[in-house]
Amino acid sequence: MNRSLPFLLVGGFLAVLLVVLLWGSITTTIDFGQKGVIFRTFSGGIDKKKIFDQGFHFIAPWNKMYKYDVKIQEANSMMEVLSRNGLTIRVDVSYWYKPKEDRLPLLHDEVGPNYHEKIVNPAIRSATREVIGKYLPEELYSTKREVIEDEIMNRTRKSIAGKHILLDDVLIRDVTLPTSLQEAIEKKLKQEQIALEYEFRLEAAEKEAERLRIEAKGKAEAYDIINRSLTEKILQEKGIEATLKLAESNNSKVVIIGNSRNGLPIILGDNK
Template structure:
């Protein structure tokens, strides 16, 4: 077997070292991620430059890159909190969040890669306890779910706005009350519904009776006005008008003028 030329060995070593250097000096950032550069022989985390964007990058082999996902992510939390009267409520909620891309280096420097456990979870738990503690179990069960969702979002956002994290939404999926409390609330709601239904029927009947009374009173008032206006003179005039109309009829008749009880003409005979 022939020996390799002496010059070949250094070349091979150089190629191997070059491959190692290139491997250590390159980094590829995936879609939806950003890289935080750490300079080992510099000032550490680079915060005065934009983070490394998506794609291929060459860095010094002694430096490091910490990759963060900057897309929207979801945190699901199941918490036990207390209502305003001290009853334990189970809350199932989700938070949609993402690191602020431009501040991801500061996030890494001040909070670290486990910022979810250090910042976001404590923030949403604190906000949930504070908000739920303002309401009774009945309010939480019936009409205040949208309100507590909005309030938890606002309080959590106030905390995270200064932590280089963008909070997009908080969703309350479920509010679970103790079974005994839930049953009592449902019974109360049914009773209230039945009471409202009874009041509606009673009000409807009252309005119908009032309508009948108004119509009867209207008829009575109309009759009274009519009776007051029908004097003897008016009746005679009406009788004369009616007699003249009958006299115009084509049927055979006999008109006796002045023979009625009130001096009105009498009409006798027809075909």
């Protein structure tokens, strides 16, 4: 019997046991929509050249894998801001962001996994206060909302430039004004809508009147042309043509050829 066999069996058992115990430390799974960045404890820290894709991976037990969600993420921030005239406005801002996938090692090294709390959210809040402070409440409430959203997004993008983060969109979901101001704005908007509707009706009436005037003018010109073309000789010829057609009718009649005032024959007849 080979004396080394028991030692081999014990060694194998210990190796398997060690793998089982360390399995969670030497393997990792990156889910869909994620990327991984590895920290190499004994070889330079963050590996800035390698980004791990989704799937199963082996790693050394002394290294550590950091996983980042690289899908578009949504967050919102509610805050109170001052408008241009000093009134306090409560706004609810939603925004969409994600880390730049090819910059994940740099993002992890310079900012870390909590980049939203450290970079994105403060930048959004600061840009929102700065932009809304340039406008009146009624502009935010109605006419300039899209312009304000674009300004907030552009200002935030400028603020986080170089931070390895992508800001996809910004949306003002809700605006809460003081009750008295909101009622005044709604009343003003309603009056403006009534005025626009009146202007539209007035313009439509003017266009219809112009159409009728042009139509009447056209008819008058047509009648004038017809009147100028109907000379006495033409009328006589037309009368003769009509008389001849009547004479060909099966109804009994008497046609008297005479010298009437208009020079046309006189037709006398009775229908049986």
